[in-house]
Amino acid sequence: MKNVKNTLSALALMSMGALNTVSADTVSAGGIEWDTTDNNGNAGMSAQVSYQQWFTTGAYGYDALNDVFVINEDSNNGVTPGQGVLTGLGVFTVFSNGRSNTIPSFCADGFFSCELTFEFGGLVPQPNGTFDFSSGWLNVYFDNTVSLTNNVVTNPTDIFGAGADEDSYERFSSTQNGDLWASFDFDFFDFIPDDPADPFRAGFASAGLNVVGGIPEVVEAINFGDDLFDFFFTSETQINNQNYSQTATASITSVSSPATIGLMGLALFAVGGLSRKRK
Template identity: 25%
Template sequence: MAALGAAAQAAPITASGITWNPDYADGGEVDFISQFDFTQWYSRTSSVGGAIAANSYSSALVFNDVYTDQQNGGTFGTYYLQGAGEIYRINGDTGFAAAGRELTYVFGGIVLQADGSLDYSQAWGKLFAGYTTPVNYTHPASSDAEVLDAQTGELFLDLRFNSASFVDGDIGNGTVSASLRIVGGTAAEYFDPRALTYTGDANFNPSGRYSGGGNGSSLGNTENVVPEPASLALMGLGLMGLAFIRRR
């Protein structure tokens, strides 16, 4: 039984065709480390509610227009920050996805405030275990179709923001650190606690509409889902009974 329990705890975990080894040697006390690239943009099209609108990417605003409006105040409008990306490594492994699968990442619901801060009270993030056909998301995002593809597949993790803040820079060139809670997804049951910490960097060209060089990482702790202790005890009794039967 001791050997059975040890094997269960050390086994790789798979959800929706995505596999990771929680005993990653370089993870230290953390057993889920994902790294990703992303593209983000500002739009007047709302991304509150858990999805990026179909025309959000193509209606992205020139960053300098957004920044100038924010600096001048007065006519300041509502600007939403959203983005799409792809996870390229989990626990040091780039081959974590099953053949024909990809793990994409989208976020939205972030509202730019007149003082230059970002309101995360309605922010969300989602990871999708999708397929590379008929559309294969590639970084950086380049069309509404790719952004839609990044939101297609099995919902791997559904995330909400507990907190987020700039640890360096500002809305045009900065690093954000965030605490996320996991509220659903096929992989949610493997996380204990159901939380991730997030760090992301992105830079806007003043005359550009997209920040295509964003990158970051998310960290969490996972465990194999194993039977309750009572179930394990019954399993042990069953194995003992089998041994007694064989001895007769």
């Protein structure tokens, strides 16, 4: 059963760098190549993403072929942070060992031959500053073109990276026009606001993700958490006065049982320290 108690703190997740993450073998699945990491004897993976997020009251679309929700015109309109549901879209920028879509490339066919994008939604804010993640979803798409820019010279990661603008959310069609690479649901979603008086404007989020669908060879390759969730997702973002984040970044790291046991110990230690400081 992939489930752990909601006790992982931001401090513990940030401590993941203390784990042994030596590069190991190369895995290829669904058009993407990545170098595995050795997490205390267990092969895993890590990645970085850039994205834009917002709150929306619009209804999601539905992809009946893949049985997943998608972003459409009704769900890409930003509203006051804390209303509606948290939604976002973005692009993978780096896999472990420095692989990007350039050189060294995470595209199996080489330099600028693909995009790996993602969208998420269904995270409902609660009055106490937390989120109901029971209907949360995250989809990853593989595209063997650079449709985000339609320009092989411009790096598609710039759409959500340092070159992002307030209109990146309008690229929802380009982020989901490829093949569904993998789909995930949320095992947990923690949020620590920067300002408790305005909790949903900015903060640090951490989540556990379970792979639930996608290309069969991809699902097999990234189904890391046999007894736990498959990935840690940690992010930090800020939503501007136009109700969209201009850019945000996140880290995604696979979970292996020994590594997770160590992280749980760090989490409990960190939570205890935070509790003492608040007294």
